[in-house]
Amino acid sequence: MQNDSSLLEVRNLHTHFFTKSGVVKAVDGVDFSVKPGETLGIVGESGSGKSITALSILGLIPSPPGRIVDGEVLFKGDNLLKKSPKEMRSIRGKEIAMVFQDPMTSLNPVLTVEKQMVETILTHEKLTRKQAFARALELLDLVGIPDAKNRIHNYPHEFSGGMRQRVMIAIALSCNPSLLIADEPTTALDVTIQAQILELFKKMQKELDMAIVMITHDLGVVAEVCDRVMVMYAGKPAEYTETTKLFDNGKHPYTLGLMHSIPKITEKRQKLEAITGMPPDLRSLPIGCSFAPRCKYAMESCLESDPLLKNVADGHAVRCFLHDDAFSKEESFNETIIGSEKS
Amino acid sequence: MLKYISKRLLMLIPVLIGVSIITFSLIHLIPGDPARSMLGEKATEAQLESLRQELGLNDPYIVQYGRFVGDILQGDLGQSIQSKESIGYELLHKLPATMELTLFAMLLAVTIGILAGVIAAVKQYSWFDNISMTGALFGVSLPIFWLGLMMIWFFSVKLNILPPSGRLTPGTEINTITNFYLLDSLLTGNFRAFKDAFLHLIMPGIALGTIPMAIIARMTRSSMLEVMKQDYIRTADAKGLKTRLIIFRHALKNAFLPVLTVIGLQFGLLLGGAVLTETIFSWPGIGRYVYLAVLGRDYPVVQSTILVVATIFVLVNLLTDLLYKYFDPRIRYE
Numbered sequence: 001m002q003n004d005s006s007l008l009e010v011r012n013l014h015t016h017f018f019t020k021s022g023v024v025k026a027v028d029g030v031d032f033s034v035k036p037g038e039t040l041g042i043v044g045e046s047g048s049g050k051s052i053t054a055l056s057i058l059g060l061i062p063s064p065p066g067r068i069v070d071g072e073v074l075f076k077g078d079n080l081l082k083k084s085p086k087e088m089r090s091i092r093g094k095e096i097a098m099v100f101q102d103p104m105t106s107l108n109p110v111l112t113v114e115k116q117m118v119e120t121i122l123t124h125e126k127l128t129r130k131q132a133f134a135r136a137l138e139l140l141d142l143v144g145i146p147d148a149k150n151r152i153h154n155y156p157h158e159f160s161g162g163m164r165q166r167v168m169i170a171i172a173l174s175c176n177p178s179l180l181i182a183d184e185p186t187t188a189l190d191v192t193i194q195a196q197i198l199e200l201f202k203k204m205q206k207e208l209d210m211a212i213v214m215i216t217h218d219l220g221v222v223a224e225v226c227d228r229v230m231v232m233y234a235g236k237p238a239e240y241t242e243t244t245k246l247f248d249n250g251k252h253p254y255t256l257g258l259m260h261s262i263p264k265i266t267e268k269r270q271k272l273e274a275i276t277g278m279p280p281d282l283r284s285l286p287i288g289c290s291f292a293p294r295c296k297y298a299m300e301s302c303l304e305s306d307p308l309l310k311n312v313a314d315g316h317a318v319r320c321f322l323h324d325d326a327f328s329k330e331e332s333f334n335e336t337i338i339g340s341e342k343s
Numbered sequence: 344m345l346k347y348i349s350k351r352l353l354m355l356i357p358v359l360i361g362v363s364i365i366t367f368s369l370i371h372l373i374p375g376d377p378a379r380s381m382l383g384e385k386a387t388e389a390q391l392e393s394l395r396q397e398l399g400l401n402d403p404y405i406v407q408y409g410r411f412v413g414d415i416l417q418g419d420l421g422q423s424i425q426s427k428e429s430i431g432y433e434l435l436h437k438l439p440a441t442m443e444l445t446l447f448a449m450l451l452a453v454t455i456g457i458l459a460g461v462i463a464a465v466k467q468y469s470w471f472d473n474i475s476m477t478g479a480l481f482g483v484s485l486p487i488f489w490l491g492l493m494m495i496w497f498f499s500v501k502l503n504i505l506p507p508s509g510r511l512t513p514g515t516e517i518n519t520i521t522n523f524y525l526l527d528s529l530l531t532g533n534f535r536a537f538k539d540a541f542l543h544l545i546m547p548g549i550a551l552g553t554i555p556m557a558i559i560a561r562m563t564r565s566s567m568l569e570v571m572k573q574d575y576i577r578t579a580d581a582k583g584l585k586t587r588l589i590i591f592r593h594a595l596k597n598a599f600l601p602v603l604t605v606i607g608l609q610f611g612l613l614l615g616g617a618v619l620t621e622t623i624f625s626w627p628g629i630g631r632y633v634y635l636a637v638l639g640r641d642y643p644v645v646q647s648t649i650l651v652v653a654t655i656f657v658l659v660n661l662l663t664d665l666l667y668k669y670f671d672p673r674i675r676y677e
Contacts, residue, residue: 060580093583100581105574110596110671119592120582155672171582 006033006074007211008057008179013071015049015056018064022283026052026066028235031309036178039205039212041226041243043219043258047279049235050215054181057213058098059088075179094124097172101184103164107156113140113167114152117174124175139170142207143200162193166200173204180205181213186221198224219258223247231255234280234290237309241316251318253295289321297322347676351661355654362653363415363646367408370637370645377424377640398424411646420651421643423636430647433632438651439522440510441621441628445613447544448552453606456556457595460563460602465590467568475560482557491550491623498546506543508625515539547624551617555609562605566598573597599670607663611656 015027027049034040042050055061057073059080073080075096080088092098100106108116117136121127127135133152140148143166156164165185172180182201186194202225205212214226222229222243229246231239231254239252250256257275277294280286286293292302301321309319378394379386395401399410414421420430459479463472499507506512510524517536520527525544528537570576571594579593614629621630629648636644667674 058581060577089583089585091583092581098578098581100574100578102574106578108575108579108593108597109673111592119584119588123582123584123588157673168578171578 005035007036007076008034008213009072009074010053010057011072011074013053013056013073014069015052015061015066016069017066019283024282025235025285026282027056028285030071030230030232030235030237032230032237032240034179034211034213036211037205037209038227039214039225041222041229042213042215042232043217043222043229044232045217045279047282048232050232051183052235053232054098054183054213054215057181058092058096059083059085060092090124093120093172093177094175095177096179096181097175097177099165099168099172099180099182099185102188103161103168104188106168107164109156112153112155113159117152117167117171120171121174135174136170139174140167143167143170143173143204144196145170161189162196165189165193165197169197169200169204173208176208177210179211179213181215183215184217185214187216187218194221201225219247219262231258234285235282236290237317237319238291239316239318239320240309245313245316249316251312251316251323252320253297253322254291257294289319344676348661348665351664355657358657359650359653363412363650364408366646366649367404367411370640370642371404371407375640377642380639381425411643415647415650420647423644424641425636425639425644430644433644434629434648434651436522437627437629437632440626441614441617441630443523443525444544444547444551444617444621444626444628445610447548448613449555449606449610451548452552452556452559452609456559457563457602460560461567461590461595463560463564464567464571472564476564479557479560482553482560485553487550487554487617487619488623490553491546491620494546494550495623505546506539507546510540510543510627511536512539512543547620547626550623551613551620555606555613558605558609559602563598563602566601567594570594570598596670600667603663603666603670607660607666610663611659614655614659615652 010030010032013027013030014025017024017026030049030053032040032042042053044050052061052066056068057075057080061068068081071081075091080091083091107113114133114136117139118129118132121132121135122129125132125135137148137152140152145151145163145166151159156167159167165188169185185201186197189197198221201212201214204210212225214221216222226243228241229243230237231246231252233254238254239246239250246255247259250259254275257273260273261275263272275294280290280293286303287305288301288303289295289298289306292298295302299321307319307321307324309317310324311317312323376391376395377398377400378391382390382394399407402410411421420434422428423430423433426433459475463469463475466472494505495507498505511517515536517524517528517533517540518531520530524540525537528534528540575597576589576593579589584593617628618630618634620626621628622634625631629652633645633648635641636648665676668676
């Protein structure tokens with residue numbers, strides 16, 4: 001699924017945190033690629049490593065205790081992990097921009113919106129202060145801040161949550177990045193505002209022709225905006241395919257679990273099918289597949305060795321023995337256990 | 344805003360009433376007799392009695408207190424028993440001396456303290472962090488009188504490069520306008536006096552500034568460490584801003600509020616006269632003035648000066664509170 005036309009290509013990324021209570025393998029072997037102009041979704045529960053993946057790309061892992069121990073992050077063919085801090089600073093905000101989850105805390109409370117926008121533009125572009133200000137105004141207009149002319153002088157606390165996220169997006173877009181990483185950009189917002197912000201992302205993408213990596217735990221967001229999607233579990237990709245294929249023909253038991261736990265308005269009201277158990281402790285992962293202890297279909301092999309990400313169809317990769325011909329004939333033992341619990 | 348300020352100023356009244364009652368009681372409770380300390384051991388009982396009568400010291404306490412408050416309300420701070428000078432006039436000379444010393448000490452404390460705190464926080468656990476914070480711990484624990492005496496011994500006695508006491512070398516001419524010697528000497532173009540006054544400031548300034556410097560450094564460090572963990576710092580980083588900009592614009596402005604509180608409090612405290620420092624360096628300021636007045640049981644001087652000091656303290660705190668708004672726009676005054 002990797003090819004030369006990729007804008008971003010992440011290969012075998014391992015980001016570990018070395019804490020007193022052990023090594024936390026937050027990202028443990030992630031591969032994916034993003035083409036210019038497309039949207040890739042990264043889905044998973046809290047702690048599945050999706051945000052750490054994003055921060056690793058930008059070189060923003062808090063270190064210590066975090067460290068990228070292995071892998072490559074190729075952006076336009078250059079390995080970002082080999083760049084100096086100074087080179088990375090000129091890429092962050094300019095080539096790759098990021099929008100964070102909580103607009104309430106991600107903007108500096110004691111600086112005006114103007115200051116926070118203009119400083120970004122001046123850092124990367126050769127413009128005068130006046131030109132930068134004009135550009136900032138233009139961007140606020142673009143992301144739909146009404147009365148931008150006056151509002152630009154306000155402080156973040158004078159904006160609502162949705163408006164703040166628009167400001168964040170305007171800042172991210174200020175230097176025309178070719179890649180935008182959005183880390184749960186709608187999670188902290190009201191549902192109606194969520195839809196508006198997603199619309200804004202789509203509109204901006206079309207106008208500015210940039211690629212987006214959309215990190216979310218919400219499959220609804222994926223369905224709304226993403227072309228392709230990677231499902232992550234315990235620091236590893238579980239399934240990686242096109243969005244339509246994932247929804248029509250999701251393969252990994254974890255993906256299926258996620259889909260079943262979405263309430264559907266069309267069906268009769270039933271108890272939601274939640275995935276049993278808890279995400280594993282990343283300091284001491286099971287020897288086999290890290291999802292096996294929670295998996296309905298787990299087999300002997302799943303406890304003994306960790307499956308690899310394998311293509312099951314063109315452009316559809318799954319990391320599960322169920323979809324590996326060598327193992328799929330084995331009998332699941334969990335089903336009987338779960339069955340006996342029910343009776 | 345105006346409403347807030349006037350409310351705060353009105354609150355001065357109960358504070359000053361409380362302060363006046365407490366100082367009046369304390370000074371009258373400690374044993375000693377102003378008449379005796381003025382006239383000396385050889386005075387006869389009759390002489391003492393007539394002086395007490397003259398000073399009104401035989402009146403009931405409540406009458407004496409009433410007279411004190413009545414004078415204050417008319418803007419009269421009273422008269423020193425010892426020097427017979429008007430206290431208001433004396434304060435006009437003593438207050439600028441203390442203020443000059445305080446400003447100099449705080450300038451040292453704030454610039455060095457904040458810079459050390461910021462560097463220590465940014466380079467947490469580095470050798471600089473360890474050394475400066477150990478130094479700060481020493482700074483808060485050092486007895487000022489010891490530090491002062493050691494400096495005098497070393498810089499004045501051994502090396503003979505700094506004057507040991509006073510504000511000016513005797514014989515140095517200076518035309519006083521504001522009684523801030525640095526300012527006055529500059530205004531009159533008297534650079535010899537400026538240099539002399541500056542040299543006299545160095546040691547008492549360091550002695551007085553050490554504790555606030557240490558407190559400010561530690562406070563800045565812990566506040567910066569807290570702020571550096573915030574989301575908006577990560578945002579600033581993700582925008583590709585230069586480290587210096589992130590630290591001084593994004594982090595320090597947020598981290599400054601608790602530091603400002605400390606600066607305000609310390610400033611107020613020092614303005615109240617640093618008794619130890621001023622005594623050791625014979626600095627003719629308020630601290631030494633009150634100290635000598637207590638020794639001589641100069642009741643009016645003690646009462647009035649402490650009242651003035653309390654007013655200054657409250658005003659400095661009000662100013663600090665108003666400055667918050669500049670550093671944190673979310674603050675509203677009601």
